[in-house]
Amino acid sequence: MGRLTVSSKGLAWHQKGHPWIFRDDLVNIQDAHPGAVVVLETQNGRFLAQGFYSDRSKIAFRLLSRSPQHIDARFWESRIQEAYRYRQRVVSRTNAYRLIYGESDGIPSFIVDRYGDHLVIQTLSQGAENILKELAAVLLELFQPLSILLRNDLSVRGLEGLPQEKKVLHGDPPKLVEVFEEEIRYGVDLWRGQKTGAYLDQRENRLRAGRLLQGRVLDAFCYQGLFALHAARMSVQVVAVDSSQDALTSARENARINSLDRIQFIKENAFDFLKSQTDAGERYDGVILDPPAFAKSRGDVSSAAKGYGELNLRALRLLNPGGILVTASCSYNIQEDDFLEIIRKSARDSGSNLRVIGRETQGADHPILLSFPESYYLKCFFLQKLN
């Protein structure tokens, strides 16, 4: 078995609970093969933990266990079963959810999303890639899915020296799978959809928005139209905007299968649309802003902050008194307080007095590991504009 020796700085970091060790915090690497399970030890040779080794990424070690137990098929089976038992407690009335969320489920950089009888997997490190076959076999046995698709078309894999690819691991993954989220049914394009097909992390916020929004509602980055569909159940009219034609095609189809004809779909850049609506004197009782991550890296933070500020400012100008703004950021690099500060400024600039009625995050099927800040990326505020 390979062995990694941590520096004293690395040791302190490890003892605080963070599941990664960076290459700079290692003083020795011995017999460690790319993606293999290795032992982490102190400079005196004391055992600390076992985890995945990467010979390419800055993240050289990803924690699997702080005990010297065997990492074998039974170990993986018990981690997966634990992840499933947890989902059974926190997920209800849907058949589309995240079954395994990497580090937060003790299986670093390994993602499994479930869409009814179909599973989609992503492996984001050499270690996750190495155990793929073994884990797929356990998933097959436990869940007997009709298909398993590998959606490894992610650029972050480049940091691990891994190629981008899509591959069938089992069965015949269909082009479209229909799933449900409480009362709403929707289609998921497993092969070509964004992420693994859907933004499962916003599920709980969509349900909340559906219960809160009334009157005339705007969903500015609608993708498959899920916020719009939930909102349409209680609203008079919903306008749903996205810049992607594929997204709108699937959103329209979703509206049709739910017999919701109160939604108007518009293909446009949301920034331009919000501005032209203000210029035209349009007003809304609810606005949903769920844009893509503007800050993909730390270097993007200031331009991303400007983008979020502009967006929220434009949305607030459109909002009637009493109306509700649902505003999200999925940029890990813009933290909760930064995001609140951005919204505060947009509120000031638009002369809005806002009260926070919900301070939300990703759904419980994407659990946040307290010792792993990187697992907390989605911020979603529900704000009401006071008279």
Ligand code: SAH
């Ligand atoms: N709210 C959705 C997820 C939105 S993902 C849900 O809950 O499922 C972000 C969406 O914004 C994507 O569909 C993307 O096509 C769209 N998008 C990206 N940039 C845009 C822009 N400038 N204007 C409008 N839509 C944009």
